[in-house]
Amino acid sequence: MAELQGIFLDFYGTVASGDRRAVESICGQVARDHGLAISAADLASRWGDHYFAAIEAVDGGPFRLLVDIERDTLVETLRPHVGAIDPDPYIERFNAYMVRPALFEEVAEVFARLHLPVCIVSNADERELRAAIAHHRLPVSHVVTSESARSYKPEPRIFEHALSLTGWSRDRVLHVGDSLHSDVMGAHRAGLRAAWVNRADRIKDIGTEPPDLTWTDLLPLLAL
Numbered sequence: 001m002a003e004l005q006g007i008f009l010d011f012y013g014t015v016a017s018g019d020r021r022a023v024e025s026i027c028g029q030v031a032r033d034h035g036l037a038i039s040a041a042d043l044a045s046r047w048g049d050h051y052f053a054a055i056e057a058v059d060g061g062p063f064r065l066l067v068d069i070e071r072d073t074l075v076e077t078l079r080p081h082v083g084a085i086d087p088d089p090y091i092e093r094f095n096a097y098m099v100r101p102a103l104f105e106e107v108a109e110v111f112a113r114l115h116l117p118v119c120i121v122s123n124a125d126e127r128e129l130r131a132a133i134a135h136h137r138l139p140v141s142h143v144v145t146s147e148s149a150r151s152y153k154p155e156p157r158i159f160e161h162a163l164s165l166t167g168w169s170r171d172r173v174l175h176v177g178d179s180l181h182s183d184v185m186g187a188h189r190a191g192l193r194a195a196w197v198n199r200a201d202r203i204k205d206i207g208t209e210p211p212d213l214t215w216t217d218l219l220p221l222l223a224l
Contacts, residue, residue: 004116004224005168006141008159008187010177011122011129014197014218015138016101018178019094023047026090030074034082047077055123055152063150066125067091098124099131104199107138110218117141121162121175123152123182142166153179154186163190174213176221185209195220 012018027047028040036043050073058064074087111118119142122129126147133140144162151157163170176195177183187194188209196211197218213220 002172004174005172006117006119006166007114007221007224008121008162008173008175008192009118009140010153010175010179010183010197011120011124011132012098012101013178013199014176014183015107015120016103016132016136018199019098020044022094022097026094029093030078030085030090034078034085036081038081043077047074050076058152059155065147066123066128067095070094095128098128100135101132103136104217106217106219110221111138113222116221116224117166119144119162119166119168121153121158121177122146123158153177153182154189156186156190159186159190159192174224176215176218180209180211184211 009015023044024040027043030036031038031040031043051069054064054069054073058069071087071091074090075085078085118140120129120133120140121144123146126145129145130143133143142162142165144158144165146152146158149158149161151161153159159175163173166173170191173192174195175183175187175192176197177187178197178199180196184194184196193212194209195213195215197215199216
């Protein structure tokens with residue numbers, strides 16, 4: 001591997017605990033509030049199907065913030081069961097989690113010892129992601145969100161935006177993330193190498209793209 005100039009790093013599910021617990025907690029509350037005979041995990045999976053389809057549909061169409069996609073897809077998921085609902089209390093609860101997510105246990109050590117600069121590249125809205133980074137005081141050099149790039153991974157435009165912002169060479173960047181679909185396939189589409197962090201707390205991963213490297217946590221970054 002050529003000497004790296006920096007690391008592109010996914011955030012939710014890679015640096016900070018993913019949204020599985022938050023989503024399943026909210027879905028459990030929804031089921032109780034509306035008397036649904038469906039498990040929180042099943043409802044979360046169905047919501048995830050609508051959510052990821054909506055993100056994919058943004059490509060080639062008007063850009064939509066994640067908060068709007070979350071709200072609309074929750075309504076869409078529940079409509080066959082309960083009709084129209086007010087999604088705002090549930091979405092507010094979800095985004096309260098997103099601004100203060102728990103970091104994975106090795107993250108503090110990795111950021112303390114890592115000698116390479118980090119650019120966060122995340123499918124996230126600006127407000128939540130920047131609040132989460134500030135809350136944990138993470139020393140990152142740059143932040144690229146889907147909102148700032150007007151593009152969602154796996155589309156290469158968000159990675160192109162990150163390359164332009166950092167000035168790093170494509171062949172001297174490694175993108176690291178927990179999704180074979182969004183992170184690994186997205187990085188490869190942009191001509192980047194990708195390391196897959198195979199953690200166990202994703203709701204689902206719709207991807208099959210083979211990564212260049214496979215890790216179980218972020219500690220291998222320290223050996224680069």
